Structure formats: C-alpha cells, structure tokens
Amino acid sequence: MAADQRGKAATLALRRRLLSNSCRLFFPEDPIKIVRGQGQYMYDEQGAEYIDCINNVAHVGHCHPLVVQAAHEQNQVLNTNSRYLHDNIVDYAQRLSETLPEKLCVFYFLNSGSEANDLALRLARQYTGHWDVVVLDHAYHGHLSSLIDISPYKFRDLDGQKEWVHVAPLPDTYRGPYREDHPNPAVAYASEVKRVVSSAQEKGRKIAAFFAESLPSVGGQIIPPAGYFPEVAGHIRRAGGVFVADEIQVGFGRVGKHFWAFQLQGEDFVPDIVTMGKSIGNGHPVACVATTQAVARAFEATGVEYFNTFGGSPVSCAVGLAVLDVLEKEQLQAHAACVGSFLMELLGQQKAKHPILGDIRGVGLFIGVDLIKDEATRMPATEEADYVVSRLKENYILLSTDGPGRNVLKFKPRCVSAWTTTTRGSKARRHPDR
Amino acid sequence: MAADQRGKAATLALRRRLLSNSCRLFFPEDPIKIVRGQGQYMYDEQGAEYIDCINNVAHVGHCHPLVVQAAHEQNQVLNTNSRYLHDNIVDYAQRLSETLPEKLCVFYFLNSGSEANDLALRLARQYTGHWDVVVLDHAYHGHLSSLIDISPYKFRDLDGQKEWVHVAPLPDTYRGPYREDHPNPAVAYASEVKRVVSSAQEKGRKIAAFFAESLPSVGGQIIPPAGYFPEVAGHIRRAGGVFVADEIQVGFGRVGKHFWAFQLQGEDFVPDIVTMGKSIGNGHPVACVATTQAVARAFEATGVEYFNTFGGSPVSCAVGLAVLDVLEKEQLQAHAACVGSFLMELLGQQKAKHPILGDIRGVGLFIGVDLIKDEATRMPATEEADYVVSRLKENYILLSTDGPGRNVLKFKPRCVSAWTTTTRGSKARRHPDR
Numbered sequence: 083m084a085a086d087q088r089g090k091a092a093t094l095a096l097r098r099r100l101l102s103n104s105c106r107l108f109f110p111e112d113p114i115k116i117v118r119g120q121g122q123y124m125y126d127e128q129g130a131e132y133i134d135c136i137n138n139v140a141h142v143g144h145c146h147p148l149v150v151q152a153a154h155e156q157n158q159v160l161n162t163n164s165r166y167l168h169d170n171i172v173d174y175a176q177r178l179s180e181t182l183p184e185k186l187c188v189f190y191f192l193n194s195g196s197e198a199n200d201l202a203l204r205l206a207r208q209y210t211g212h213w214d215v216v217v218l219d220h221a222y223h224g225h226l227s228s229l230i231d232i233s234p235y236k237f238r239d240l241d242g243q244k245e246w247v248h249v250a251p252l253p254d255t256y257r258g259p260y261r262e263d264h265p266n267p268a269v270a271y272a273s274e275v276k277r278v279v280s281s282a283q284e285k286g287r288k289i290a291a292f293f294a295e296s297l298p299s300v301g302g303q304i305i306p307p308a309g310y311f312p313e314v315a316g317h318i319r320r321a322g323g324v325f326v327a328d329e330i331q332v333g334f335g336r337v338g339k340h341f342w343a344f345q346l347q348g349e350d351f352v353p354d355i356v357t358m359g360k361s362i363g364n365g366h367p368v369a370c371v372a373t374t375q376a377v378a379r380a381f382e383a384t385g386v387e388y389f390n391t392f393g394g395s396p397v398s399c400a401v402g403l404a405v406l407d408v409l410e411k412e413q414l415q416a417h418a419a420c421v422g423s424f425l426m427e428l429l430g431q432q433k434a435k436h437p438i439l440g441d442i443r444g445v446g447l448f449i450g451v452d453l454i455k456d457e458a459t460r461m462p463a464t465e466e467a468d469y470v471v472s473r474l475k476e477n478y479i480l481l482s483t484d485g486p487g488r489n490v491l492k493f494k495p496r497c498v499s500a501w502t503t504t505t506r507g508s509k510a511r512r513h514p515d516r
Numbered sequence: 517m518a519a520d521q522r523g524k525a526a527t528l529a530l531r532r533r534l535l536s537n538s539c540r541l542f543f544p545e546d547p548i549k550i551v552r553g554q555g556q557y558m559y560d561e562q563g564a565e566y567i568d569c570i571n572n573v574a575h576v577g578h579c580h581p582l583v584v585q586a587a588h589e590q591n592q593v594l595n596t597n598s599r600y601l602h603d604n605i606v607d608y609a610q611r612l613s614e615t616l617p618e619k620l621c622v623f624y625f626l627n628s629g630s631e632a633n634d635l636a637l638r639l640a641r642q643y644t645g646h647w648d649v650v651v652l653d654h655a656y657h658g659h660l661s662s663l664i665d666i667s668p669y670k671f672r673d674l675d676g677q678k679e680w681v682h683v684a685p686l687p688d689t690y691r692g693p694y695r696e697d698h699p700n701p702a703v704a705y706a707s708e709v710k711r712v713v714s715s716a717q718e719k720g721r722k723i724a725a726f727f728a729e730s731l732p733s734v735g736g737q738i739i740p741p742a743g744y745f746p747e748v749a750g751h752i753r754r755a756g757g758v759f760v761a762d763e764i765q766v767g768f769g770r771v772g773k774h775f776w777a778f779q780l781q782g783e784d785f786v787p788d789i790v791t792m793g794k795s796i797g798n799g800h801p802v803a804c805v806a807t808t809q810a811v812a813r814a815f816e817a818t819g820v821e822y823f824n825t826f827g828g829s830p831v832s833c834a835v836g837l838a839v840l841d842v843l844e845k846e847q848l849q850a851h852a853a854c855v856g857s858f859l860m861e862l863l864g865q866q867k868a869k870h871p872i873l874g875d876i877r878g879v880g881l882f883i884g885v886d887l888i889k890d891e892a893t894r895m896p897a898t899e900e901a902d903y904v905v906s907r908l909k910e911n912y913i914l915l916s917t918d919g920p921g922r923n924v925l926k927f928k929p930r931c932v933s934a935w936t937t938t939t940r941g942s943k944a945r946r947h948p949d950r
Contacts, residue, residue, distance in 0.1 A: 100609035115601035167549035175534035
C-alpha cells in the first residue's frame with residue numbers, strides 16, 4: 083500500500099476513475115484525505131487534526147485499543163460462520179439481552195443496519211401475514227431495494243411511492259403541524275398515524291409494520307414527544323401490525339439517560355422488533371435484530387433457514403462484546419449525558435445571541451441545531467447552514483447538516499471518554515502550514 | 517469470554533434460548549463446537565481436528581497470518597467510511613480491475629454478497645429502465661427480500677414466484693433436458709432462456725437482467741457448457757437486459773484455470789455486472805460490485821447517492837488487498853487447479869468401482885459428486901448422500917450436500933497452500949478420546 087506516498091490529488095484522480103460518482107465524498111469541492119483516527123480525532127495526510135462530530139459509527143472512539151485488540155485476538159484463532167457452536171455468539175446475545183426489555187429475547191446477527199432492517203421487514207410480514215408498511219416522512223432506513231421503498235428520503239427522488247407504503251408526518255414539534263404550544267403533541271401525531279392506517283385500510287391494504295428511527299435523524303434530528311411511540315404502537319397493533327424501532331444511529335447509550343433511544347418514550351414501552359447497526363461494532367461490520375419469541379416463531383414456522391455468511395462470526399461478536407465492555411468500563415452512557423448537557427448549555431448561550439439559531443434540540447450526544455431565516459416563518463436557512471459547515475471545516479471541525487431543508491446542524495460525535503482527550507495536540511499539528 | 521470453559525451442551529442450551537431456530541446448525545442432531553481454525557483445519561473444544569471442505573469463505577485458509585496482520589495494522593490506524601479520500605479503496609479497486617476485462621472498470625464496495633446482488637439488481641433496473649429478472653432454476657442469490665424473490669431455491673418454500681421473475685432451466689448436462697449426448701447443449705439451454713424471455717415479453721414484461729452464478733452451486737455444483745453464457749447474453753441484451761455474473765461462491769481463482777468462473781465460458785465473454793463476496797475477504801465482511809461505465813453512469817444520473825456505512829472502509833480494503841497478495845504469492849489459483857485435478861482423479865477411480873457415483877464434475881476446487889439410485893433413471897440418492905456426509909463427519913471430514921435432490925456431495929474447500937499443510941497433527945489430536 084502506498085498510503086503515505088500518494089498525494090491527495092492522485093488519490094482523487096484514481097477514485098474518480100475507479101469508483102462510482104454515486105458514492106459521494108464529504109466536501110466534494112475540496113475533499114479531505116484522512117489517514118489516521120484516534121478517539122474523537124481524525125488526521126489528514128499533512129498531519130492536520132480534525133475533531134469529528136459526524137461519524138456516529140466509531141462509537142467508543144476511533145481505533146479504541148480494547149476493541150482493536152479483541153478483533154485481533156479472535157482473528158488469530160477463528161473466524162467462521164454461525165453454523166457451528168461458538169461461545170462468542172451466545173455470550174453476545176446474552177449481553178445484549180441484558181440491555182433490553184425481557185420480551186426482546188431472540189437475536190439474529192448480520193453485517194449492516196440495512197441487512198437488519200430488511201430482515202425486520204421479512205419478520206414483520208411473516209408474523210402478521212400483512213404486507214404494508216407505515217413510515218415517517220423523510221425517513222431513511224437503508225440502501226437496499228426493500229429499504230429505499232420505505233425511505234421517503236430516497237424514494238421521492240427515484241421511482242416514487244409504492245402502493246404498500248404509507249407515510250405519516252414527522253413528529254416534529256418545531257416545524258410540523260403540532261408544535262411546542264400544542265397541549266398533547268404525542269397523541270396528536272399518533273392520531274396522524276391512525277389516520278394513515280385507516281386510509282390504507284379503506285383501500286383494502288393491511289399493515290405489517292410501523293418503522294421509525296427512535297430519534298429520526300435524516301429527518302432533521304427530531305425528538306418525538308414522549309408517549310408518541312406507545313400511542314402509535316397501540317394504533318398499529320390494533321391494525322394487526324408490529325412496531326419496529328430502528329436504533330441503528332441512536333442506540334447503545336448515545337442518548338445518555340437510557341441505553342436505547344426508544345426508552346425515552348416511556349419505561350414500559352417495548353417495540354416488537356429492534357434493529358441495531360453502525361455503533362454496535364465501532365466500525366467493524368456488525369448488526370443485530372432483536373425480537374420477541376412470537377415473531378421469531380412465526381418466521382421459523384415457514385421452515386426456511388435464515389443464513390448470513392458473516393453475521394454472528396466469532397470475530398464480529400468479539401468486537402461487539404468489546405464495545406459493550408468499553409461502554410461499561412468507561413461509563414460512556416453517563417459521559418454522553420454529561421457532555422451532551424454541557425454542549426446544549428453552550429449552544430443555548432449562542433441561541434440567546436443569534437436569531438438564526440431557531441431551535442436547539444438534543445438528548446445526550448444526539449443534538450440538532452435548526453437554522454432559520456426568521457422566527458415567524460421558521461424557513462430553513464439552508465445556505466447559512468452550508469456556510470457554517472464549510473467554515474467549521476476550515477477550522478478543523480467536521481459537522482454535517484440534515485433535515486428536509488438541509489438546515490439542521492447535526493451533532494452525532496463519538497461517546498468518547500477520558501483516554502482519548504489527553505492525546506490531542508501531542509501527535510499532530512493543529513494548523514499545519516499548507 | 518468463557519470460550520474454553522463452557523461445555524458444548526451449555527453453549528447449545530444458550531443458543532437454543534437466545535438465537536432463532538431459523539439460524540440452523542450443521543449436523544443439528546450432534547452439532548460441532550469449533551474453537552480454532554488454521555489453514556484447511558478446524559478444531560473442536562476437545563482438540564479434535566476436522567478437515568474442512570465446506571467453508572468456501574476462508575479462501576486462503578483459516579486465520580491466514582498475512583490477512584490477520586493486515587487487518588490488525590489497519591484497525592490500529594484508521595477504520596472509517598468511504599466519504600473521505602483513502603488510498604486503500606483506490607488501490608483495491610485498481611488491483612481488482614487488473615483481474616477483470618477492461619470494460620468492468622467501475623467498483624462499489626459493500627459488506628456481503630447479498631448486498632452486492634441487491635445493488636446489481638438496482639443497477640440493472642436503472643440502466644435498462646426495465647423491471648423483470650430471468651434466473652436459473654434452484655438458484656440462490658442471497659438472504660435479502662429482493663434476492664429471495666429471485667431465488668427459486670427460497671421462494672418456492674415461501675411466498676411463491678413474483679410476476680416479474682422468470683425461471684429458466686438449469687444448464688445441467690447430467691440431469692437436465694439436454695445431456696452429455698446432445699450435440700450443442702450450450703445453444704440448446706440458451707434457447708430455453710430465449711423462450712422464457714419471449715414468453716415474458718408476450719405478457720408485456722420487460723427484462724432488466726439475467727442473474728446466474730457462474731457455476732450454479734446450490735443448484736448442485738453445475739458446470740454450464742462452455743459458450744452458454746455468451747449465447748444467453750445475446751438473447752438477454754437483445755431484450756434490453758444486462759447479464760449479471762454472480763461470482764460470490766466461485767470467483768477469485770477457485771476454478772484454477774481462470775481467476776473468474778465466467779471466464780470458463782469463453783475468453784471474450786464479458787458480463788455487464790459481476791458481484792463478489794464470501795472469499796473476497798477470507799471471512800471479513802467484504803463484497804464488491806464491478807460494472808461498466810455505461811451502467812454506472814445511468815445509476816449516477818438519478819442524482820441519488822449510494823452510501824454504504826462500512827463498505828470500502830480502509831480495513832475492509834486492507835483485508836481484500838492482503839487476500840489478493842496471498843493468492844498471488846502462494847500461487848493459489850494454480851494450486852486450486854493442481855489439487856482439484858488430483859481430487860478429480862481419485863474420485864474418478866472410485867466412480868469406476870461404485871455405481872452410486874453417477875457423475876463427478878468439477879473445475880479447480882469446485883467439485884460435485886452426484887449420487888444416484890441407478891444409472892437408468894439417475895434418481896437422486898438423497899439418503900445415501902446424507903449417510904456419506906454423516907460418516908465423513910465421524911471421520912473428521914466436513915462436507916455438505918446440495919442440489920434440488922440434496923444428493924450432490926459438494927467440495928468447496930479453501931484454496932490452501934503449503935504453509936498450512938505442515939501444521940496438521942502437530943497441535944491437535946486427530947482422534948481424541950471422548
């Protein structure tokens with residue numbers, strides 16, 4: 083490998099020749115070549131140090147030594163499929179089960195959040211005998227054919243909406259129909275789901291599932307009002323469907339107060355299916371679906387095997403276990419709550435000074451800053467958000483935007499801990515000459 | 517982890533409680549607990565050594581030290597997504613392009629063969645503007661919703677055949693309609709595809725793609741007659757569709773004579789899309805789609821991004837590069853040809869003695885032994901094949917069956933080399949007391 087010798091322009095030229103332009107770069111007008119990562123920092127080929135608030139995958143910090151070591155130890159001994167008995171897969175399932183409500187007690191292991199959501203769809207359809215899906219507007223659930231179909235964020239630009247997909251409004255209390263002044267936005271937004279379900283049923287459609295990120299992220303870092311999910315689950319279950327909580331971006335302690343973001347919706351709320359990905363393996367391709375005995379048994383009753391070549395391998399599970407160990411040992415869930423509160427406080431101080439900061443919403447290290455043209459219309463300040471992101475990059479801070487108006491600054495940094503904060507500046511120049 | 521302490525029965529009990537029964541074990545009546553792998557061998561918790569002829573994933577041998585080291589070195593430095601410039605992804609695309617016909621020059625990286633085939637389906641549909649797919653009978657292309665739909669091996673047991681899926685007969689010259697005595701089975705089987713296409717077109721359907729494993733494996737280790745693919749590609753392209761070669765099980769030198777199995781079909785034959793998985797990362801979740809500029813550009817023209825969180829990460833690509841290095845350095849393609857020929861010769865000697873061995877077919881280390889009740893009917897000897905596999909297991913040899921009759925002994929061992937053959941017996945007891 084020529085990683086340290088090749089200049090950025092040469093890498094870019096090769097990339098343009100060999101990779102599809104559909105696979106986009108961050109900052110396409112001046113992309114960054116990253117050659118090293120540590121904790122919450124990434125370093126380019128010149129040694130410049132960036133603080134990374136974009137990447138929600140390396141959950142416990144880039145290249146965490148315990149996770150790297152766990153992968154290496156297992157890679158040296160055995161990496162094979164799950165058709166043989168092995169302790170890592172059962173240990174990992176057991177550890178995950180301890181974080182979840184008791185009912186979610188059957189586990190499937192896969193390679194990506196997309197594979198997890200696709201399996202959730204298959205499980206829901208098999209269990210309910212229904213086909214249709216209700217999703218939230220602007221949602222994104224993955225890059226597979228079946229998930230593009232249930233992702234308004236994607237299908238609006240492609241083939242359009244399938245007849246078996248039904249879109250409910252985002253429970254956005256800042257910009258949606260029911261806002262912060264509504265007496266009960268949870269019930270009001272849930273009744274919109276009920277309306278969507280009824281309208282589908284009137285056309286003879288039958289609902290298999292409601293899919294939602296526990297905190298809709300691509301939708302603009304939305305925090306659904308507490309109590310919304312239990313109300314929605316009631317409507318969906320009465321229609322014969324199941325509730326799928328997509329925790330791929332938001333699970334594993336990111337929200338601080340709870341291990342899972344769906345738990346923000348009420349202590350007693352239990353989804354029928356939970357999907358996990360991204361942060362679960364700190365960068366190693368790992369994903370998981372957890373469900374109930376009832377759903378799993380309906381799927382088993384088909385007699386058809388579910389086999390995933392790499393899913394649940396001893397290495398994937400060793401990595402997953404190491405991530406859980408680090409989360410516990412370094413108390414990263416509490417850390418996310420603490421750092422998140424501090425960041426919210428600082429952002430709040432800025433809001434008082436700058437009317438462009440329309441809304442600052444967040445829980446733990448899932449934070450959105452909604453930039454607006456003016457308070458009366460709350461019109462998205464898209465260009466301004468772009469400008470902020472571009473200026474931050476010049477200052478070696480990596481942040482992205484999201485939301486239908488691409489005006490929400492999206493903070494989803496690592497739930498990093500003390501071991502990494504001491505490294506800053508020691509190995510890198512903050513502002514190299516270039 | 518308690519890998520060395522927990523007994524097999526305890527692991528099995530935990531597995532039954534926590535994992536779905538849809539995820540099946542090999543030898544379910546007496547599953548094996550595997551704790552270590554090296555080269556072509558796997559070792560159970562008692563130290564018994566098994567020779568592994570099932571697992572086609574650990575292509576260059578279980579835990580190959582150079583591959584393990586490459587993963588570890590990169591894991592320590594950086595593992596992030598492909599939205600930043602990095603040399604590994606372009607180096608890897610370049611190395612893969614050197615193994616392929618010049619026209620296949622655009623690469624997408626993913627985590628699994630299933631993700632690769634799903635993307636191939638999206639590419640084909642976008643490029644052609646058509647929706648329908650022609651597949652071979654008994655084919656299996658992956659575990660995702662979209663791929664169950666194009667896998668007769670799966671959909672026959674589930675929801676049945678979708679109206680956009682059209683099934684052509686397997687080009688099986690041993691048991692199909694055109695056999696070894698036919699003057700031109702390649703053209704005859706291809707004309708069956710033409711017939712299927714015409715019949716679909718008469719119903720107003722439009723063909724987006726023909727999908728086939730270059731050597732149909734689940735179909736029973738079938739070796740299509742040379743010239744079949746170019747003929748089929750002609751029919752498919754005239755219908756406005758593209759040819760997708762699924763090399764997930766059979767690529768990367770396994771067939772010995774060529775690096776890719778589709779090259780057995782004629783030096784000039786070039787598919788429009790090639791999908792890769794399994795062996796590509798020797799157990800690490802890596803997959804790839806290679807296609808032409810024309811197909812890639814049509815997909816780009818939608819303006820919709822394709823982003824795969826883990827696909828093409830510096831670690832995945834470092835592993836992929838290391839696998840290519842080992843294949844070259846240890847001349848494993850030539851080794852597959854040599855060991856495969858030797859095995860075919862030994863099996864041929866057995867065939868002369870045992871009439872149950874109906875057909876022995878193979879190329880490189882992709883070999884099938886078709887067990888039959890009698891030569892006149894060629895009826896599959898299913899129970900006998902089961903018995904052989906079970907007796908082999910008692911003798912510490914792991915083999916599986918495949919084919920619609922589950923009567924084909926399927927050899928798909930690692931393309932192992934000299935470094936591993938010396939370890940046998942040194943660290944393990946061959947027949948431990950138990």
